[in-house]
Amino acid sequence: MTAFQQITIVGTGLLGGSIGLGLKAANVPARIIGVGRRTESVERARELGCVDQATTDLAKATADSQLVILATPLSAFPDRLEELARCTQPESIITDVGSAKQQVCDFASQCLPNPGRFVGSHPMAGSEHHGPQHARADLFTHRPCVITPTPETDPQAIDMVETLWTILGMHVMSMSPLEHDRKVAHVSHLPHAAAVLLVGLAARTNSLDIASSGFIDTTRVASGDPRVWLDIFQTNRQAVIEGIEQMIDEMKSLHNILQHGRRDELLEMLETTKAVRDRLVDAQQHEQARGNT
């Protein structure tokens, strides 16, 4: 990270703001520039200590930066990447925080003058809140981060982006954009879709008057920002569609088990699933405990 004298964060909401706070908390000696569409919002992030300097001028903000982090909503990515293609130095490394990677990496590869310096990232942290006022220096700590280099990506750029997320306390994994999109559809986008549909169905059947803590937990993600999720579903459309098809098959199979009273098979399904989830929770707690020592 010593190679970076200046880092630009484009989009200073929950994620961008938390990256700034995290870098400062880790004493990274780089100057951090925040870029926003509106002066007030990026100034707010500066006042909150997320960035050292606030501007709406992308060209100025990136002229001397060795690293540019795209942290806007996904829907702003195409415009911002086209602007970056015009104004960043060819040697600048560019990464992002988008929740879907194939479309983003394809677009970056097509529009950037030096696509080898772009490394797709998906730091898997966040909350149902948004805005720099919710930013936290430890938002990323002990969380997984997927980076999605392609065969054309410059190994030095990969190293630097991996270093960035490691400094923020993340557990970095590398995989292809397509593999990322399929996995994230299963652990995030499909569970989100299920939560949305469960809330809708419970409302339409007038069942919410008896909803209790289990329902509240299971559907927490459905309180996420609708525009953020609209972007995600559109950007990872293909993998989500495939995930929904698989989930429909799963539901048909459970329907069949119940219809025919296949008790042993149902018990085995419940036991196996509990074991898998309990192991996952244990592993994450172990990871956190290890990180805290």
Add this chain to the structure above:
Amino acid sequence: MTAFQQITIVGTGLLGGSIGLGLKAANVPARIIGVGRRTESVERARELGCVDQATTDLAKATADSQLVILATPLSAFPDRLEELARCTQPESIITDVGSAKQQVCDFASQCLPNPGRFVGSHPMAGSEHHGPQHARADLFTHRPCVITPTPETDPQAIDMVETLWTILGMHVMSMSPLEHDRKVAHVSHLPHAAAVLLVGLAARTNSLDIASSGFIDTTRVASGDPRVWLDIFQTNRQAVIEGIEQMIDEMKSLHNILQHGRRDELLEMLETTKAVRDRLVDAQQHEQARGNT
């Protein structure tokens, strides 16, 4: 509640134990008898202060009780109801804590000598833990409780059972067993099924290495006791089957929206759902705040 000199709790696990602790915390002046299959488990509940007296003899435990609360797993209900039919006084009021009501109420109506004194109950509280060591006096506080009287139920019995749950801090609602079963399928059993299927699918697609907090929350219920959930799915089989069919239709409809890129419709779905869930959370927080003043 002054009419009760003695109350018997059959099954002294998390729910039965918490009923005992809650009644004591509310200073209900009744003697509380706990009944278990095994001496050690019911003695454990007594040592923990959940009940005043522990026994494995159902006939002795219920001979002088005005109220009997069936709090075993659902699978033990038929045997226990048949035993109760043989040994309780005709005037004793019997209620239960089962998560599905049609089958239970039908069975009680057929086997009890005085079915008018049986009132089905579903106190909607619990956790993924079990056993009296996890029992809490406030487990039921501010939670919904559904009672499911039928046209043959004695109004005095309804009053007394409603009083029981009100003393424990619950918000009591009354509906038919069938209406209960359909609603609870939507707010509890179907979300549980979805969580189980999502964990299974994520495991089979090797996606769990990037699972983060959203996945952990959405699938929390899948760590519940497999045998308890086996019983629930079997006892509320018909309503769960219908719920799965509705959920499959919902998923097909979302699939269609994504396939044809109907952006406005997707945004409206996400916005409506968020509004519904946010209102539900607000209402529950308001209810709790009101209860605490």
